[in-house]
Amino acid sequence: MNSAAVAIKSIKLNRSRPDLDDVRCEAKTPSLLSYPNILKxxxxxxxxxxxxxxxxxxxxxSLQSIIYHSHPNGLMEPYITVVLRDTLNALSYLHCQHLHRDIKVGNILIYTNGQVKLADFGVSASIYESTTTTTTSSSSSLKFTNVVGTPYWMAPEVIHSHTGYSFEADIWSFGITALELAHGRPPLSHLPPSKFMMLKITKRFPFSDDFDDKENMITQLKNAQRH
Amino acid sequence: MKKALFKPKPKTPVELVRHARELIIFLDSNACTRESKREEKLSDLSKMILEIRTVLYGNGESEPNADACSQITREFFKDDTFRLFILYLSNLKLGARQDATHVIANLQRQRVNSQLIASQYLEKNLDLVDMLIGGYEKEGDIALTYGAVARECIRHQSVARHVLESEHMKKFFDYIQLPNFEIASDAVATFKELLTRHKSTVAEFLSKNYDWFFKEYNSQLLESTSYFTRRYAIKLLGDMLLDRSNAAVMVQYVSSLDNMRILMNLLRDSNKTIQLDTFHVFKLFVANQNKPPEVVSILVTNKHKLLQFLDNFNNDKADEHFQADKQQVISEIITLEHKDRPCTALDNCEVPC
Structure with missing residues (x-):
């Protein structure tokens, strides 16, 4: 028999969650996914x-702990490129069947060889299970309406959930994650979550130009995607 | 390697299904074919399944074409391709298996000439349903695949009735307590679907099978040592008993002293969610206008403790319904008197609260 080190995530259920279906999802989803950049x-x-x-x-x-302990002002762009490429690969695979709904550096884990894996499917949603969607007939008109995720990474349409949201919400969170990798924290994280969410609902706010060489970075990402 | 000058003509919906069928037949009957050939065919099959799924669900930019969906549905059920698909599920790689599951799920909802032909097909092929439900006895993630497909099949009332009337129902009490949480909780999801989706069929099943079903439900689920099992079970019990279709069963259930003992013990559970879900069942015992004397006797004997408990018992959320229900239960308990005679020490009828 092989011996391998494993991690055990312990979810306290009598405190954390009222709904056992969420828990079922957290246990079931990663066991039904098989992809190099997704934690099984x-x-x-x-x-x-x-x-x-x-x-x-x-x-x-997690990348969060790496940034917190070693790179509080963010990672260098070549590293960011690799992380974003692998996270996008994971999302590309995931979006055939699921929305992740909680993309952030805290949910991106690193193996000793540098391999990047997307984790934590506690709030993910299957796009085919009729219990979670408002439309089941097609993937083009698919909308979710429940507010889940972590405030600083949430897309505006998730907070405005009565209008519904779809795959684009993960892409928004992915963009915030890119900024978090570059800065060591997500935009507006100095605000308390409630104030931040109000601001997101009521106002537009600018994001700074964070990357020195956006064109070069996008090219690198595209090349990395091909290989 | 030379590149083809022209792209191959895209397959029609019917051709997609036929080609998938041919590939399954080839893979199934040529077990001794060399590995590379098998892998190639398996890869082709995965692509076909993905293309079929794209036709049925749309590609993310455009809606599915109703005519194409009808063609695929007809073709699937015409030559037993649906059967082949289900039988071959366990041989597919995980990604293709997920795609196939989504295809099967979609086919259950497709109407051809306003008829659900999947329902008619499954009525004549109930052995497939038996195989899917039996999947909970298998190891690994195939049990989850079979479970997901089974839940889609029991959307049809005739299929649900078949499962409810079969020996499978007795086995669910074991499946729910399997050590593997993913499989156990998937079995719970199927069990819940069977006992809540088709109201009239469920009411008939519960009436006919009341004795053995609730004996098992109480002893194996409500009195389980597993926190998860108790939590699932009390929630589902509430869903069943509070459904109007099951009114007769509810009256029978809340007239039993043994059932009330179990519920009163669950009210003392250290978990708030279990207490809350138990309360929603317990209130039915108290509200029952035809309480048997032994039930009244227990309630009267425990009156002080129950009132004390209810006084401190609150829902964390501001819930007007809960408060109203609680007040009604308190009022009802206050007015209770022994119907015939008080409990004597010999009766040993006090339930510690």
Missing amino acids: AHCSFTVDRCLWVVMSFMAAG
Whole structure:
């Protein structure tokens, strides 16, 4: 039998969540996904009032902890390019079946060899399960209406959820993640979440030009995508 | 390698299904074919399934074409391609299996000449449904695939009736308690669908099978040592009993002293969610206008403790319905008197609250 280091995510259910369907989703989704840039769950089982989800151990931890401890002002652009490429690859695969709905550096994990994996499907949604969608007939008219995610990374249409949102919401969060990688924090994170959400609903606000060489970075990303 | 001068003509919806069918037949009957050839055919099959899925769901930019969907649906059910598809699911790679699951799900909803032909087909091929439900006994993620497909099939009342009347229902009590959480919780989702979707069929099933079903439900689920099992079970019990279609079953359930003992113990659960879901069932025992004497006796004996408990019992959210229900339960308990005789020490009828 092979021995391998694993990570166990323990979800305390009597405190954290009222709805066990969310938990079922968190356990089930990663076990049904098979892609190099997505963290796979090996199995899950219950221990007392906790759900233990057994996953591959990502020894280098999350990008959030790497940035916090070693790069508080953000990563260098070549590294950002690699992270964004792999995250986009993961999203491209994921969007055939799911919305992630919580893209941020805290949910991007790094293996010791530098491999990037997207994790945490606690609030993800299947685009084919009729219980989660308002339209089930086609993927073009698909809309979700429940407000989920983390405020600083949320797309405006997720907060304005009565209008519905779709795959673009993940792309917005991906853009915020790019800024977070460059700065070490998401835009407007100095504001409390409630004030931030009000601002997002009521006003337009500018994002600064963060990348020194946007053209070059986009070219690198495109090339990386091809290989 | 030379590039083809012209792109191959795109396949029609009917051709897509036929080609997928041919590939499955080839893969199924040529087990000894060399590995590279099999891989190539399997890859082709995955592409076909993806193309079929794209026709049925649209490509993200355009809506699906109704005529193309009808053609695909007809073709699937014409020559038993649907059966081949389901039987071959376990041999597909994970991505293709997911796509195939979505195709099967969509086919359940497709109408041809305003008829759900999937329903008619499954009525004549119920062995497929048996195989899918039996998937919970299999190892690994195929159980989840079969579970997802089974839930789509039981959208049809005739299929749900078949499962409810089969021996599968007894096995669900085991499936729900499997150690693998993904499979156990998937079994719960199917169990819930079976017991809530088709109201008249469920009411008939519960009436006919009341004794064994609730005996198992109480002992295996509500009194389970597993927090998860109890939490799922009490929520589902509330959904069943509070459904108007199950009024007769509800009256029968809330007239039982044993059932009330179980509920009163669940009211003491340390988890707030379980307490809350239990309250919504417990209130039915109290509201029952034809309470048997033994039920009244227990309520009267525990009157002080129950009132004390309810006084401190609150929903975290501001919920007017809950407050109104709670007040009604309190009022009802206050007015209760022993119907025939008080409990004596010998009756041992106090339930610790």
